[in-house]
Amino acid sequence: MVIASGRNARQVASIAEKLVERLxxxxxxxARIEGKETGDxxxxxxxxxxxxxxxxxxxxxxxxxxMWMPADALRSATLDRMRTDxxxxxxxxxxx
Numbered sequence: 638m639v640i641a642s643g644r645n646a647r648q649v650a651s652i653a654e655k656l657v658e659r660l661x662x663x664x665x666x667x668a669r670i671e672g673k674e675t676g677d678x679x680x681x682x683x684x685x686x687x688x689x690x691x692x693x694x695x696x697x698x699x700x701x702x703x704m705w706m707p708a709d710a711l712r713s714a715t716l717d718r719m720r721t722d723x724x725x726x727x728x729x730x731x732x733x
Contacts, residue, residue, distance in 0.1 A: 638705065639688045642696050646676025653679035653690045 643649035657668045667714060669682040677695045681688040689701060692695050 638701075639686060640696070640701055641688070641690045642693050643690060643719075644693070646692060649679055649692055650674075650676040653681055653688075657681060657691075658686065663708075685709050 672679040
């Protein structure tokens with residue numbers, strides 16, 4: 638997922654339009670685009686990557702970055718939970 642901002646609705650729409658043009662030129666595959674008419678939040682779906690282009694106020698309002706945990710943080714949290722679970726299991730076994 639890619640999250641980007643433009644300074645205003647016109648710039649957001651232009652960024653999205655140019656990105657879709659370049660993707661098609663490089664890959665030959667069309668990307669699906671939504672929201673270009675308003676320019677507040679444009680979503681581009683390339684199948685492999687989702688791109689969000691926002692006006693700053695809209696990006697601040699939705700705060701997508703807070704909804705998604707980076708992969709490294711997720712891996713770290715998963716490993717920590719596994720270590721804790723293992724420690725609890727080991728403690729239970731030694732008590733019995």
